[in-house]
Amino acid sequence: MGNSHAHGHHRKFRNNGNVPSPDKTASAPSPSQPVPPSIYQPEHPLIPNSSIHASSMATSLPYSHVDSALRALAAQAEGFGRCAIGGxxxxIYxxxxxxxDGPGSLRDGCRKKEPLWIVFEVSGTIQLGSYLNVSSYKTIDGRGQRIKLTGKxxxxxxxxxxxICNLEFEGGRGPDVDGIQIKPKSKHIWIDRCSLRDYDDGLIDINRESTDITVSRCHFAQHDKTILIGADPTHVGDRCIRVTIHHCFFDGTRQRHPRVRFGKVHLYNNYIRNWGIYAVCASVESQIYSQCNIYEAGQKKIAFKYLSEKAAxxxxASSGCIRSEGDLFVIGAQAGLMAEDGEFCMFHPSEYYPTWTIEPPTDSLKQVLQHCTGWQCVPRPADHPLAAQ
Incomplete structure (x- = not known):
């Protein structure tokens, strides 16, 4: 796969103050009339929903600049994980x-207490015999090599x-073995451009009061329970959870794209196709803002599912809330949205971060997500001296 991006004219969009009905989706542009990507900049940050209109020129799909230098990834995530600086x-380690394990191993670097920017001088598979614990202020940067983690x-x-950038995860075995497990009380995390498939439990689990996390440009495949956010109804501390998932490709995975308890989740410009049970599930007190995603059905047609559970x-018991703005439902897909409770206060992403890069859900976006998500064959950038911080 190449690390290509969409080209052409780009526009900056702003919130114009209109508030469309929350239980309806905006009509998508015709694939024959592609609309360029945009920077979403709400002018009224506390408006609970929004529509967008063109105002001026803007940039391309997100992160076109992060391969210009080794450490250009730091603090560049969009969404809730935007503060993550890694190492x-x-x-450099x-x-x-x-x-x-042992000198020069990934495990040895991840256990060290000091900040490290971890890169690879080798390609191949690392067979993990146990979970690999990652300590604070670490970047695991797979650019320039092809590294696959398996076993755990x-x-x-x-x-x-x-x-965590540009790695492959495949073949995790054992009870409660996830590709990436984020718990408890972890924060400021960015998972970018990773390929994840075939683990015995989840591909990504986020729970036990972990928050401020972004998952971007990842490819998920050959799996059942893909992303779980929020452990179970007894962990009411998970009300703090905030996660952004954007520009990801969920390629025939069965369910949990994601399933959410308690947390606030912003989904945008993802491509979810051929789910086996449902695409997105809102359980106890969750708030899910689904924006300009592509939901492409297989045999199962209903994208959104609601599950009632009783918080401790x-x-x-209660379920959660899903708001759909500008989503595209194709190949017979149906949203399955439930009416929002008038007393329920749905979050809007602009309450937490000012901008995010978004484009309408067209065939052009679908093609980009099919080819530009997951591990990419990109060179490792040079490490330039840091400017004064």
């Missing part, structure tokens, strides 16, 4: 062996400022 202020996965436990500190 920005640490030295070179992974020189595919062994599970990464565990981000009580850590902060971690960036509440008397009655």
């Amino acid at each position: 920005l202020h640490g030295p 070179y992974v020189t062996t595919l062994l599970d 996965g990464l565990r981000l436990k009580e850590c902060e400022h971690v960036i 500190d509440k008397e009655e």
Whole structure:
């Protein structure tokens, strides 16, 4: 796969204050009339929903600049994980062996306490015999090589400022074995341009009060329970969870794109096709803002599912809320939206971050997401000296 991006004229969109009905989706542009990507900049940050209109020229799809220098990834995520700096202020650590542990191994670098920017001098498969714990202020940067993790996965436990970029995860075995497990109380995490498939539990699990996380440009395939956000109804502390998932390709995965309990989740410009049970599930007290995604049905047609559960500190069970803005439902897909409770206060992303890069859900976007998500054959950029911070 190449690391290509859409080209052409680009526009900046702003919120114009109109509030369309929350249980209807905006009509998508015709594939024969592609509309360029845009920077979404709401003028009224607390308006609960929005429509967009053109105002001026803007940039391309997100992150076209992050391969210009090694550390250009730092603090560049869109969405809730935008503050993640990884190992920005640490030295480079070179992974020189595919062994599970020992000097020069990935595990040895990830356990060190100081900030590190971890890169690879080798390509191949690392067979993990146990979860690999990642400590705070680490970047695991797979650019320039092809690294596959198998056997077990990464565990981000009580850590902060971690960036995971351009890796493959496949074949995790054992009970409760996830590709990337983020729990408990981890924050400022960015997972970008990774390929994940075929684990015995989840591909990404985010729970136990972990928050401020972005998952972008990832490719998910050959799996059942894809992304779980929020552990179970007894963990009411998960009300703090905030996650952005954007420009990802969910390629025939069965369910949980994601499933959410308690948390606030912003989904935009993702391509979800041929799900086996549902695409997105809102469970107890969750708030899911689905914006300009492509939902392409296979045999199962209903995209959105609601599951009622009783929070440990509440008397009655409840499900969550899904708001769909500008989503495209194709090949017979149906949203399956439920009316919002008038007393329910749905979040809007602009309450938390000012801009995000978005384009209408066209065939052009679908093609980009099919070819430009997951691990990419891109060179490792040079490491330029840091400017004064």
